[in-house]
Amino acid sequence: MIRKLLAAALLAAVFAPGVPAQQPASKPTRKPSTATRPSLVVFITIDQMRGDYIARFKSQLTGGLKRLADGGAHFPNGFQDHAITETAPGHASTMSGRFPVHTGITANAQGVGTSNAPLIGGATETGASPFRFKGTALIDWMIAADPSTRFLSVSRKDRGAILPVGRRTGDVYWWSGNAGIFTTSRYYADSLPAWVQRFNAQKAYAAYAGKTWDLLLPASKYSEPDTVWEESNGSDFLFPHPYPADPAGVAKGLANYPVMDSLTLAFALQGLQEKQLGTNAQRTDLLAISLSTTDAVGHKYGPDSREIHDQVLRVDRYLAAFLDSLFTLRDQKRIVIALTGDHGVSPYPEVHSGRYPNKNAKRVDLGPQLDALQGALRAAGVGDKAWSFDEGVFFARNQAAFDSAKVRPDSVARAFAAALRKVPGVLRADMFTDLAKANPAKDKIARRWLHMFDPGGAAILAVTLTPYSYWHSTNYATHGMPHDPDAGVPVLFWGYGVKAGTHRDEVRTVDMAPTLAAILGITPTETLDGVVLKKAVRATK
Numbered sequence: 001m002i003r004k005l006l007a008a009a010l011l012a013a014v015f016a017p018g019v020p021a022q023q024p025a026s027k028p029t030r031k032p033s034t035a036t037r038p039s040l041v042v043f044i045t046i047d048q049m050r051g052d053y054i055a056r057f058k059s060q061l062t063g064g065l066k067r068l069a070d071g072g073a074h075f076p077n078g079f080q081d082h083a084i085t086e087t088a089p090g091h092a093s094t095m096s097g098r099f100p101v102h103t104g105i106t107a108n109a110q111g112v113g114t115s116n117a118p119l120i121g122g123a124t125e126t127g128a129s130p131f132r133f134k135g136t137a138l139i140d141w142m143i144a145a146d147p148s149t150r151f152l153s154v155s156r157k158d159r160g161a162i163l164p165v166g167r168r169t170g171d172v173y174w175w176s177g178n179a180g181i182f183t184t185s186r187y188y189a190d191s192l193p194a195w196v197q198r199f200n201a202q203k204a205y206a207a208y209a210g211k212t213w214d215l216l217l218p219a220s221k222y223s224e225p226d227t228v229w230e231e232s233n234g235s236d237f238l239f240p241h242p243y244p245a246d247p248a249g250v251a252k253g254l255a256n257y258p259v260m261d262s263l264t265l266a267f268a269l270q271g272l273q274e275k276q277l278g279t280n281a282q283r284t285d286l287l288a289i290s291l292s293t294t295d296a297v298g299h300k301y302g303p304d305s306r307e308i309h310d311q312v313l314r315v316d317r318y319l320a321a322f323l324d325s326l327f328t329l330r331d332q333k334r335i336v337i338a339l340t341g342d343h344g345v346s347p348y349p350e351v352h353s354g355r356y357p358n359k360n361a362k363r364v365d366l367g368p369q370l371d372a373l374q375g376a377l378r379a380a381g382v383g384d385k386a387w388s389f390d391e392g393v394f395f396a397r398n399q400a401a402f403d404s405a406k407v408r409p410d411s412v413a414r415a416f417a418a419a420l421r422k423v424p425g426v427l428r429a430d431m432f433t434d435l436a437k438a439n440p441a442k443d444k445i446a447r448r449w450l451h452m453f454d455p456g457g458a459a460i461l462a463v464t465l466t467p468y469s470y471w472h473s474t475n476y477a478t479h480g481m482p483h484d485p486d487a488g489v490p491v492l493f494w495g496y497g498v499k500a501g502t503h504r505d506e507v508r509t510v511d512m513a514p515t516l517a518a519i520l521g522i523t524p525t526e527t528l529d530g531v532v533l534k535k536a537v538r539a540t541k
Helices: 002-015 064-071 087-094 138-145 158-165 194-201 204-208 247-256 259-274 293-301 306-329 367-379 399-404 409-420 444-450 509-520
Strands: 040-046 073-079 151-155 171-176 181-183 285-291 335-341 387-390 393-396 426-431 459-465 488-495
Touching: 040 087, 040 138, 040 158, 040 306, 040 509, 064 073, 064 306, 064 488, 087 158, 087 509, 138 285, 138 509, 151 158, 151 259, 158 171, 158 285, 171 259, 181 194, 194 259, 204 247, 204 259, 247 259, 247 293, 259 285, 259 293, 259 306, 293 306, 335 509, 367 387, 367 409, 393 409, 409 426, 409 459, 426 444, 444 459, 488 509
Parallel strands: 040 285, 040 335, 151 171, 151 285
Antiparallel strands: 073 488, 171 181, 335 488, 387 393, 393 459, 426 459
């Protein structure tokens, strides 16, 4: 009975938007803290959380974002310091301390999807596992230091749950909209634990069938216009936004609504209790949470929208309820929290609010140049499967096919680059061998591309569009370029071992894992790209 009451209390505390956290039905007794190390690390990634959002909405933040930013070590100028700024590469870098060139996760399409690890519990989406991930992550270093360490990683997205903990097997769960449950794949388990089944059986999302997402605050508190036809492909761009009329429809569409984040936090709290994370004074456990709705809302409506404004305010309130519940359940003096984003976002090229300098943004079509390249290669005897052009990168996928046709990929790429540089909206078309000669301290674009791919590999040429420009076929607000609007994210630390303060230094998300390792007093088990952010670490006696 106590377990049931506790689960209901935690769910109510977080799932009710804007409602203060309730006390759990059973409060664990604790001795006064004499901590010599933290008992719990909480790592929160907010998908598509631009680095400027906290400052932009600061006057209306009253909850978790405000608490962490005001009371922690806040680096507003944080960056995912790599070129293809997408969810999978971002999540793989934050807790590994390594760039995509070393994690092997270079794009969403090269992320976690695989038919070799089917989902369980009735979920029917594509299977997922970290089969492409290389190396280690923070959880591996923690377990190497203490094999009794426990962890839980949760997200709405599979890649958001999987990649922060690398190849480690254990409690890793994500949302299946088709089944309306949190699930996992056979890489991790053959069946869902009883506690996950109990949580899923509540179907809390069903209460939203037929309801609407409306503004959290009065409309006068939002400076953004509501009537912007470019948003959401010209439909459903006005508040209030209706939920589907039936529970199954809500489950499938929940990713597009703020309440998905609150459900994820409720699930994380339930798992914290079931796994007894942070209860043992002799070990440090890990709770990794990725909140994905800011990404869904940002893609649908853009960073200039009233919707993203409301979403950030709701994340702030949801995190307040989460933290209140967490600090009721665990001693906050023994918790260290880190928060960041996996990438930023650029506004629609057609939306010019004045907030972002995107007046010269273009939609770039390389179709004619790609058709010409394909025709020339076919004529020379190089088949279509021997090469690809993905995410702005020309890859020689099959060197033997080029050799057989007596065609040099670098010669092809240089000719292709010359043609691309004439296209309006193309800023650069660089050979990776040329990028390797650049000064990384002065050439940010070159540095970020080199953090994606090894110049000696299959990636031959990288195309960078002008700032704020999109590929022509993209029909939603997007990200993915090496420019700061897509790369900029907050970097925050709070709690045990953290020295509070706001710092304007430019830092990287790969610096977060080594900084946490320093706070925990553990040693990474491999060479990292990131460094310890000493300004965030409180000196210990």
